[in-house]
Amino acid sequence: MYTVHSFVLSASDLPGTTTGSPKRSVDSPKSPKMRGRDSSPSFRREQLLRSEPLPPINVTPYPLSTSTEMAMAMSSEAQALQVLRLHDLCKNERVKVLSDIVRELQKARDDNIPHMNNINALSDKIVNEEKLTASSRNKLKMMYERCVTDTEKEVQLMKKALNTVYQIRNIRHDLRIQAKNSGNKETIRRGALMKMLLNCAQTLPLWIGNFGEKPPPLCGAIAPEQNYVAKVNDMVACLVRGSEGEDNWILAEVVSYNPATNKYEVDDIDEEQKERHTLSRRRVYPLPLMRANPEVNPEALYPKGSIVMALYPQTTCFYKAVINRLPTLATEEYEVLFEDPTYADGYSPPLMVAQRYVIQIKDVSKKK
Numbered sequence: 030m031y032t033v034h035s036f037v038l039s040a041s042d043l044p045g046t047t048t049g050s051p052k053r054s055v056d057s058p059k060s061p062k063m064r065g066r067d068s069s070p071s072f073r074r075e076q077l078l079r080s081e082p083l084p085p086i087n088v089t090p091y092p093l094s095t096s097t098e099m100a101m102a103m104s105s106e107a108q109a110l111q112v113l114r115l116h117d118l119c120k121n122e123r124v125k126v127l128s129d130i131v132r133e134l135q136k137a138r139d140d141n142i143p144h145m146n147n148i149n150a151l152s153d154k155i156v157n158e159e160k161l162t163a164s165s166r167n168k169l170k171m172m173y174e175r176c177v178t179d180t181e182k183e184v185q186l187m188k189k190a191l192n193t194v195y196q197i198r199n200i201r202h203d204l205r206i207q208a209k210n211s212g213n214k215e216t217i218r219r220g221a222l223m224k225m226l227l228n229c230a231q232t233l234p235l236w237i238g239n240f241g242e243k244p245p246p247l248c249g250a251i252a253p254e255q256n257y258v259a260k261v262n263d264m265v266a267c268l269v270r271g272s273e274g275e276d277n278w279i280l281a282e283v284v285s286y287n288p289a290t291n292k293y294e295v296d297d298i299d300e301e302q303k304e305r306h307t308l309s310r311r312r313v314y315p316l317p318l319m320r321a322n323p324e325v326n327p328e329a330l331y332p333k334g335s336i337v338m339a340l341y342p343q344t345t346c347f348y349k350a351v352i353n354r355l356p357t358l359a360t361e362e363y364e365v366l367f368e369d370p371t372y373a374d375g376y377s378p379p380l381m382v383a384q385r386y387v388i389q390i391k392d393v394s395k396k397k
Contacts, residue, residue, distance in 0.1 A: 140179065229264070253315050262282060266315075350365040350387075
């Protein structure tokens with residue numbers, strides 16, 4: 030018997046916590062904490078159920094800070110880019126296209142409901158009569174085939190809608206980067222920064238592959254290709270030397286990469302630090318570019334008990350942690366235990382960390 034899956038498109042942004050403590054200072058602590066129904070087995074089946082209608086879509090990954098908006102207003106170059114981007118947005122009518130796709134997707138879902146109801150009705154009849162004739166079998170098979178075709182149409186529309194959402198988000202991201210590079214560097218308060226990082230994790234694209242297709246590199250726990258080079262403006266984890274000579278894994282943004290020297294220039298994501306670092310490739314590790322769906326690709330997640338590096342909540346530092354519980358849905362996070370000698374068992378209480386901020390342990394030599 031065929032199984033028909035229903036897909037729900039949801040790209041809404043969820044609110045994040047807006048408080049946090051400073052990431053690093055001269056007297057920063059070393060510890061991250063201180064820092065159906067029964068029937069004959071032959072006729073057992075599952076009801077085909079349709080979920081609720083599609084929710085509204087918010088295509089903004091995170092709001093631009095006030096200083097960014099001011100910078101774009103003061104910078105003629107950034108203002109020109111803003112006009113160009115907005116003109117391009119209007120010209121291609123991306124938002125209108127997205128709205129049309131979502132309406133078409135909802136219509137396709139609604140059209141498929143009667144077919145699913147017909148399958149359920151015929152299946153109920155077979156169960157009640159406890160008799161499966163050749164005619165009923167063939168009729169049920171045709172119904173399932175039609176339902177599968179309809180569902181495949183929904184999947185294609187969903188992918189099309191998601192691609193449009195990501196295009197619109199990229200435009201907003203380009204505006205922020207252009208304002209930053211124009212010389213009017215934005216200053217994001219810590220609460221806004223924490224919310225931005227949370228939204229970036231929640232709106233990270235979800236990988237949706239074809240049947241039997243394996244997740245690509247940098248999807249969830251899948252490692253990057255050996256010669257992969259992070260792109261400009263990508264967020265990465267970097268091992269930097271602190272003022273007291275200690276090494277810290279921090280969250281940073283790629284400024285440039287020099288293939289001749291195999292070195293990156295990165296900016297500390299923490300505006301309070303305002304530091305730029307030049308680092309070798311072995312001290313830079315890219316973050317996942319896509320989320321893995323635990324229901325479809327559990328192999329793209331870190332197994333329970335894995336030793337990883339994870340971003341400690343309300344900071345911009347990565348610390349060693351153990352995977353305590355895996356996400357069961359694409360919208361869920363890992364539950365991790367951070368190594369912390371201040372606790373009797375050497376680990377912090379369970380904390381939640383998004384897929385985007387959980388990376389492999391990287392062995393780096395002391396040489397910078």
